[in-house]
Amino acid sequence: MTAGADTRWSFSAIGTAWEIQTATPLPAAIRESVRDLIDAFDRDWSRFREDSLVTTLARGGGAVPTPPDAAAMLDAYAELSAATAGAVNPLVGDALAGRGYDPGYGFIDHGARPAPGDWTSRLEWSGGRLGLSSPAMIDVGALGKGRLVDRVLAEIAPWVDGRVVVDASGDLAVRGGPERVGLEHPYDPRRAIGVWEVTDAALCASAINRRAWGDGLHHVLDARTGQPVRTVSATWALAADAMTADAVATALFFEGGPELAHRWGVHWVRMTTDGRVEWSPDCKAELFT
Template sequence: MPAQRAAARRSALTGTAWRFDAIGTRWIVRAEPMPPETVRAELMAAIERFDREWSRFRADSLVCRLAREAGRVPAPPDAQVMLEAFRQVSDATGEAVNPLVGDSLARRGYDAGLSLSDRGAHPAPSPWQRVLTWDDGELALTRPATIDVGALGKGRLVDIVAGIVAEHTPGRVVVDAGGDIAVRGSAEPIGLEHPFDTSRAIGVWRVADRALCASAVNRRAWGDGLHHVLDARTGEPVRTIAATWVCADTAMRADAVATALFFDGGPRLAHAWGADWVRMTTTGTVEWSPGCDAELFLGR
């Protein structure tokens, strides 16, 4: 499941770690002490299960089967928590964030083959909750459509991996999936990568027993101004926000708010969920939430 790369960078990666590639991004898992190798096999199995259920980039996934046939299937274990979060994000953004945006992304070129060939804007189904339902242990589509959980799915998987590792070690746990980072048992300084110059940071956020996730339009970008953050209502890429960074109690919520902050309603959702945030507009203006404790290098 290729995942959007986030605009955050670990600044203090030292010592023993597990490093591997999965769901289209680079993972680094650290713990003190490191768990036995059997735990690594357990977390790799969890990642494979999640990918097999939710990836729109592999033909054998549950999501792709539903996209072809619609109907009802047993709900994966993450369906309830993720889709309920999607419901709240969608409500906050007026359906600008929509889990049925998969076909819209594919038409703009972000398809299973990564063709990067633009076939024009295509709004996602609306209201999406009339098409996609999850109840009584089943996940159902009333007609073929492509579910895309990219707005919060990588964060959910980071939480799963961090939970597995934490069960087997009493100390520090840091899980970094391409810049979406969960920290347990310590405080870690994390650089906020400048979306217009990746050799620079706009600040540092010290994250303690929380998660930091980010999104930026310079990642997964192609063609004439196309990128992975689409307004599901229009199928058009966002033009006003360049990057977002969010610190929250879980990586899934941080990931979801990082997406919501590209739209009106994002700050309201962040407040409701107790998340702190920073974002940069495409004109270079930096905004942040009340009480945000990130150290920002403004004016430097």
């Protein structure tokens, strides 16, 4: 990570670009705490690290003491999975690797591989244990970055008198003032399909043009089939916290996503692969339609 001395701090972590804007400069000790927090999350949950907790479980199964964030994230995954009829599944890591999105970023497709449909019986996250009854790769990409944005914001906010923006390349949380965010067109990054003003909330986005490779392959897989999503190209979700927004942005790629958003009180926009734009009834985004 690199840090400047002003109120805009840019760095790379967990394979993506971050930018943190604060009304006043952050003390060096708080920046160091943020670095440590992100690294600890990465050591627990990154399937791209040989030394991570999830990589260790993938090699041999078994159980480890429950790491921070496990209950919050996996409880949400259970609701995501139920709402999307199994399309979202935290054991999709091996399916992603099989399509080429592996720890070495080989991007060589070895064919579709469904994730285990019985993941709730294979994966345990209660009683102080995180365990797998058989080896499998946990992937928290459906909501993990949003969860980390929330934790970084919570680490920073007490030290700042005024506005804070934590932006992790599409997953953004704002406190203390408004931030106008352009909704990037998934097929032309020079264009926006609208603008959304975010105040004391989080806006998360996902799109099939990000982390895309080969012949139509990308990171949004239907866990039931191991096939990439073909009907939705981009999603945006606005919620009180980034983990919820991130989770709904993932769910919106599948049937059941809008219904889950309604139950959770999340506003949303999505674009289909044929260019149509859909939005929730109470959405206040300014859409260029």
